[in-house]
Amino acid sequence: MDGRTYGELVDQETGVIARAVFDSPQVYEVEQRKVFARSWLFVAHASQLRRAGDFVVSRMGEDSVIVSRQSDGGIAVLLNVCRHKGMRVCRADEGSATRFTCAYHGWSYNGAGALVDVPHEADGYRGRLDKARWSLLRVPRVESFLGLVFACWDLDAPSLADWLGPAVDLVRGAFDRSAAGTEVLGGVQKWRLRGNWKLAAEQFTGDNYHAETTHSSAFTAQIAARAFDEEVFQRLADVGREGSGMVNVGFPHGHGATVITGGEEAFRAFHTAALPPELHSTVDPARAHERLGELAFGPGTMVNLVCPNLAWLGNQRTLRVFHPHGPDAMEIWSWVYVDADWPEETKQAYRRHSTRSFSTTGIFEVDDSENWAEINAVGAGHVTARVPLNYQMGLGRDTGGVNSAYSDTSALNFHRRWVELMDGPDPRLPDLSPAPLLPEPEDG
Amino acid sequence: MPFSQQAFRPRAADAAPVTPPTPVSPAEHHAIEQFLSFEAQLLDEARYDDWLDLLADDLHYFMPLRRNTLHRDLDRETTAPGELAHYDDTRAELAVRILRVQQPTAWSDNPPPRTVRLISNVQARAADKSGEYQVRSVFHLYRNRLQDDTDSFAGHRDDLLRRDGATGFRIVRRTVHIEQSVVLAKNLGVLF
Numbered sequence: 108m109d110g111r112t113y114g115e116l117v118d119q120e121t122g123v124i125a126r127a128v129f130d131s132p133q134v135y136e137v138e139q140r141k142v143f144a145r146s147w148l149f150v151a152h153a154s155q156l157r158r159a160g161d162f163v164v165s166r167m168g169e170d171s172v173i174v175s176r177q178s179d180g181g182i183a184v185l186l187n188v189c190r191h192k193g194m195r196v197c198r199a200d201e202g203s204a205t206r207f208t209c210a211y212h213g214w215s216y217n218g219a220g221a222l223v224d225v226p227h228e229a230d231g232y233r234g235r236l237d238k239a240r241w242s243l244l245r246v247p248r249v250e251s252f253l254g255l256v257f258a259c260w261d262l263d264a265p266s267l268a269d270w271l272g273p274a275v276d277l278v279r280g281a282f283d284r285s286a287a288g289t290e291v292l293g294g295v296q297k298w299r300l301r302g303n304w305k306l307a308a309e310q311f312t313g314d315n316y317h318a319e320t321t322h323s324s325a326f327t328a329q330i331a332a333r334a335f336d337e338e339v340f341q342r343l344a345d346v347g348r349e350g351s352g353m354v355n356v357g358f359p360h361g362h363g364a365t366v367i368t369g370g371e372e373a374f375r376a377f378h379t380a381a382l383p384p385e386l387h388s389t390v391d392p393a394r395a396h397e398r399l400g401e402l403a404f405g406p407g408t409m410v411n412l413v414c415p416n417l418a419w420l421g422n423q424r425t426l427r428v429f430h431p432h433g434p435d436a437m438e439i440w441s442w443v444y445v446d447a448d449w450p451e452e453t454k455q456a457y458r459r460h461s462t463r464s465f466s467t468t469g470i471f472e473v474d475d476s477e478n479w480a481e482i483n484a485v486g487a488g489h490v491t492a493r494v495p496l497n498y499q500m501g502l503g504r505d506t507g508g509v510n511s512a513y514s515d516t517s518a519l520n521f522h523r524r525w526v527e528l529m530d531g532p533d534p535r536l537p538d539l540s541p542a543p544l545l546p547e548p549e550d551g
Numbered sequence: 552m553p554f555s556q557q558a559f560r561p562r563a564a565d566a567a568p569v570t571p572p573t574p575v576s577p578a579e580h581h582a583i584e585q586f587l588s589f590e591a592q593l594l595d596e597a598r599y600d601d602w603l604d605l606l607a608d609d610l611h612y613f614m615p616l617r618r619n620t621l622h623r624d625l626d627r628e629t630t631a632p633g634e635l636a637h638y639d640d641t642r643a644e645l646a647v648r649i650l651r652v653q654q655p656t657a658w659s660d661n662p663p664p665r666t667v668r669l670i671s672n673v674q675a676r677a678a679d680k681s682g683e684y685q686v687r688s689v690f691h692l693y694r695n696r697l698q699d700d701t702d703s704f705a706g707h708r709d710d711l712l713r714r715d716g717a718t719g720f721r722i723v724r725r726t727v728h729i730e731q732s733v734v735l736a737k738n739l740g741v742l743f
Binding site for chain 1: 627630638648738
C-alpha cells in the first residue's frame with residue numbers, strides 16, 4: 108500500500124470507504140493472509156457430521172479443507188491438498204470415509220490426516236520418507252459452539268469465545284433456543300457470482316435500509332398473495348424510527364446485527380411480519396425464554412454477521428457463508444437451520460419458505476445478487492475507482508456501537524475490524540517446513 | 552423411464568437389461584413435442600400468465616440440488632425430497648414468483664433477460680392413468696442480460712403431462728435436473 112495503511116481506505120470520521128476495498132486485486136491478496144488466515148471461520152454445522160468418518164469439504168477463504176468427524180467424536184479440519192504433488196485429495200463434497208486417497212500417485216491419508224499409505228514406499232523411498240511429517244496439514248485451531256464448527260489457521264489467535272466476545276449473544280439467541288440445539292437440513296446450496304464478499308457481509312451487519320427498495324417486488328407479491336400482512340409489514344418498513352423496537356449493533360471484533368429491543372411484543376411482530384401465516388404458530392418464544400431469559404427476544408433473531416463471513420437471518424432460518432472467490436466474486440454457501448426438536452412438518456415448512464425467499468431462486472435473494480454483481484461490474488472505470496462510497500447514515504449518533512436500524516454504524520464497525528486485521532500482524536501458521544528424508548538405514 | 556428424484560440409478564446386479572421405452576403413437580408424440588416447444592416459447596417470451604395456464608392445479612415443480620459424490624454414493628448425488636432444493640413449489644407458489652417478476656421493481660429481471668431454450672430428446676410413454684404421459688426431455692437454456700451476464704444451463708426434465716381440452720396438456724409434475732453443483736450464475740431465478 109505504498110507505506111500507507113488500510114485505514115486510509117476506510118474513513119470513520121467522514122463515513123466514507125474507498126472502492127478499492129471491494130475490488131483491488133492487491134487488497135484481495137493481502138486479505139487472504141491477514142483476514143482469512145487469521146480469523147475463526149465457520150466450516151460446518153455439527154449435524155453434517157453425525158457419525159465417525161462423516162466428512163464435508165469446506166472452504167477457509169480460498170483454501171479447500173476437509174472437515175471430518177473423528178472416532179473419538181472430535182472434529183479434524185485438514186487442508187485438502189496432497190502433500191506429494193499438491194493435488195486436491197478429496198473431490199467429493201461430502202460422504203463418509205476412513206481414508207482419503209489421492210487420485211494422482213495414491214498417497215493415502217486417514218480421517219485424522221495422517222499419511223498411512225504410500226504406494227511403492229519401499230522401492231521408491233527406501234523406507235526413508237518421513238510419513239509422519241508429510242501428513243495432511245491440519246488446521247491447528249478447531250472449536251465448536253452450539254453446533255457451529257469454526258476453524259482458524261492462526262496459532263496466536265484468541266479463543267473462539269474471545270473472538271466472539273459480546274457477540275456470543277447473537278449465536279446463543281439463534282442457536283441455543285432449545286435444549287436439542289439446531290440442525291441443518293440436507294444439502295448445501297452453492298452459487299458463484301460477481302460481487303466482492305464484503306458487499307454481502309456488510310449488508311448482513313444490518314442494512315435494513317435496502318429492503319424497501321431492493322425487495323419491493325418480493326414484498327408486493329407476498330402481500331398480494333396474502334402471505335405477508337400489509338399492516339405488520341409497514342412496521343417492518345418503519346424500523347428506522349426512534350422507538351421502533353429494533354436497533355443496529357456493531358459488536359467488538361467487527362460482528363454486527365440488527366437486534367430487537369422491544370421485548371416479546373416486538374419479537375412476535377417482527378417475526379410474523381416476514382413469515383407466511385402457516386408459520387406464525389412457530390413464532391412462540393416461550394420455550395426459548397425459559398432457557399435464555401430476555402435474550403430470547405433480542406439478539407440473533409434478525410439479520411446477523413459473525414465477522415468475517417458467517418451470516419444468518421434468524422426469522423427466515425437461512426444460514427450462509429460468503430466465501431471470497433477473487434477480488435470481484437464470491438461463492439455463497441447456504442443452509443437452512445432448524446431447531447432439532449421441531450416437528451418434521453415445521454422443519455419442512457421453514458425449508459420451503461426459506462428457499463422460496465433466500466436462495467439461488469429466492470424471490471428476495473435474486474435482487475440482492477443483482478446489486479452485489481453490478482457494484483463490481485461497474486467498478487473498473489478510472490474515475491469510478493476514485494469516487495468514495497457513502498456510509499454516513501447515522502454517523503456520530505451511535506451510543507457505544509448501538510444506533511438506529513437505519514444506520515451504517517454496524518457496517519462501519521465491520522470495516523473498522525477489517526482495517527485492524529489488514530494493518531495487523533501476519534498469522535502464525537503451523538510449521539510448513541519440509542521434512543528431509545530420514546537417514547539412510549545402516550547396512551546390516 | 553420411471554420417475555425418479557435421482558439423477559443416477561445404477562443398475563442392480565440382478566436387474567433386467569434396459570429396454571427402450573414403448574413409444575406412444577406418432578400423433579401423440581408429435582402433440583407432446585409441439586406442446587413442449589410452445590411452452591418453451593411462452594417462457595422465453597416471458598408470457599408467464601399464459602404459462603401458468605399450462606400448469607395443473609395439483610402441480611409439483613421440483614428442482615433438487617446436485618452434489619459431487621463418489622460413485623458408491625451416487626444415490627446421494629441429487630438431494631432427496633425433504634432436503635434442500637432450488638425449487639420445490641406448488642402452482643400457487645410459482646404464481647407468487649411470477650407476480651414478483653412482473654413488478655417493475657423486480658430488478659433482477661428489469662431490464663429483462665434474453666433467453667432461448669432448446670428442448671430436445673423427447674421421450675414419451677403412457678402413464679398409469681389414462682390421458683397422462685411420462686415425458687422426459689433435455690434442455691439447454693441460454694440467458695444473456697445487461698452488458699455481459701451470460702449463463703448457460705443444461706439438464707433434463709421428467710414431466711407428468713395430463714391431457715387437457717383447452718391447452719392440449721397440463722403439467723402435473725416437473726422435476727428438473729440441472730447439471731451444475733455450484734450454480735455458475737448470480738441466480739437461478741428462471742423457470743425451466
